[in-house]
Amino acid sequence: xxxxxxxxxxxxxxxxxxxxxxxxxxxxxxxxxxxxxxxxxxxxxxxxxxxxxxxxxxxxxxxxxxxxxxxxxxxxxxxxxxxxxxxxxxxxxxxxxxxxxxxxxxxxxxxxxxxxxxxxxxxxxxxxxxxxxxxxxxxxxxxxxxxxxxxxxxxxxxxxxxxxxxxxxxxxxxxxxxxx
Numbered sequence: 001x002x003x004x005x006x007x008x009x010x011x012x013x014x015x016x017x018x019x020x021x022x023x024x025x026x027x028x029x030x031x032x033x034x035x036x037x038x039x040x041x042x043x044x045x046x047x048x049x050x051x052x053x054x055x056x057x058x059x060x061x062x063x064x065x066x067x068x069x070x071x072x073x074x075x076x077x078x079x080x081x082x083x084x085x086x087x088x089x090x091x092x093x094x095x096x097x098x099x100x101x102x103x104x105x106x107x108x109x110x111x112x113x114x115x116x117x118x119x120x121x122x123x124x125x126x127x128x129x130x131x132x133x134x135x136x137x138x139x140x141x142x143x144x145x146x147x148x149x150x151x152x153x154x155x156x157x158x159x160x161x162x163x164x165x166x167x168x169x170x171x172x173x174x175x176x177x178x179x180x
Contacts, residue, residue: 078119078123081119081122081123082116082119084115085112085115085116085119088108088111088112088115089112092105092108092109092112095108120164123166124166124167125164125165125166125171126164126165126166127162127163127164128140128162128163128164128165128170128173128174130156130159130163130174130176131156131157131158131159132151132155132156132157133155133156134154134155134156135154135155135156135176135178138170138173139163139170139173139174140156140163140173140174140175140176140178141163141173141174141175141176142176142177142178143160143175143176143177144160144177144178145177145178145179145180146177146178146179146180147179147180148179148180151179152179153179153180154178154179154180155178155179156174156176156177156178156179157176157177157178157179158176158177159174159175159176159177160175160176160177161174161175162174163175
């Protein structure tokens with residue numbers, strides 16, 4: 001009878017193993033499906049990432065083009081204001097060729113300079129007043145030092161070239177003669 005029990009246990013083992021195989025293949029198939037789904041999702045996410053990366057690069061390039069375009073034409077409003085002054089100078093030159101009236105030419109130049117001065121003031125540009133004031137290295141560039149009994153030491157006694165500030169910032173210092 002023992003042999004019969006041993007044969008039965010062998011049969012049970014074989015039947016158990018044959019039942020176990022489908023159970024093992026079933027989770028394997030599920031894992032394969034999950035793996036395929038994960039691969040597809042990873043591929044979609046990678047594609048979305050690459051698209052987002054390309055979009056960000058395009059946005060950066062577009063912003064750079066717009067910034068370059070802005071810088072390129074930033075002076076356009078001031079140029080448009082200066083062109084009529086240029087026209088006035090050209091008319092004055094033409095008038096001076098046909099007429100030798102230097103007084104009229106001088107008066108015309110004063111008007112043109114006044115017009116240009118108005119444009120500069122509208123843009124926040126102002127002349128640096130320096131004559132008779134103490135020398136300031138932030139505002140003045142000394143070209144000469146001259147002894148003077150009329151002025152104290154380190155006073156601006158002559159302006160050789162006008163200096164300018166724009167909105168409080170020196171854009172060109174005055175070239176001056178200083179008392180020594």
